Amino acid sequence: xxxxxxxxxxxxxxxxxxxxxxxxxxxxxxxxxxxxxxxxxxxxxxxxxxxxxxxxxxxxxxxxxxxxxxxxxxxxxxxxxxxxxxxxxxxxxxxxxxxxxxxxxxxxxxxxxxxxxxxxxxxxxxxxxxxxxxxxxxxxxxxxxxxxxxx
Numbered sequence: 001x002x003x004x005x006x007x008x009x010x011x012x013x014x015x016x017x018x019x020x021x022x023x024x025x026x027x028x029x030x031x032x033x034x035x036x037x038x039x040x041x042x043x044x045x046x047x048x049x050x051x052x053x054x055x056x057x058x059x060x061x062x063x064x065x066x067x068x069x070x071x072x073x074x075x076x077x078x079x080x081x082x083x084x085x086x087x088x089x090x091x092x093x094x095x096x097x098x099x100x101x102x103x104x105x106x107x108x109x110x111x112x113x114x115x116x117x118x119x120x121x122x123x124x125x126x127x128x129x130x131x132x133x134x135x136x137x138x139x140x141x142x143x144x145x146x147x148x149x150x151x
Contacts, residue, residue, distance in 0.1 A: 002070060003087070003095045006063045010080075010102040013056040017109035020049040024116045031123045080106075 023045045030039040061078055068075045073086065080103040084096055 002063055002067050003091055003099070006060070006067065007095065007098055007102065009056055009059045009063055010099070010106065013053065013060060014102055014106055014109065016049055016052045016056060017106060017113065020046065020053060021109055021113050021116070023049060024113055024120070028116060028120050028123070031120060031127070034127075 023042050027039065027042045027046065030036075030042055064078045064083055067083065068086075071086070071090065075082070075086070080099065084099055084103070087096060087099075
């Protein structure tokens, strides 16, 4: 059975997601410190890693399809948890244990990546808003004061 191939693909996916998570953390640090040179570098790294993750995802899907074909099953659900259910009693329990562990780890990385991306989007949006308001305030200096002098 092609479980070994799936385990290899998932292991590679785990490593790539771990690297992506580290890059996204560096991206957040660069956004907060407004270090544009570091930001440019981490964005390039992020793009390369996203391509690797996408390639591994395609390999994962192909491997799962092949496993289902090998078992003469038709299934349109390619989640690892569903595959594990299908494989119960049909393959080595140790392989299923490794599969469960990789699935759990990958889900954890994806969750953390999504959380950091959300935070980064927040930082970017607020930086844009700040820049926009600053430019607007500077351009409108003839009609408005930059500082409200009430009080």
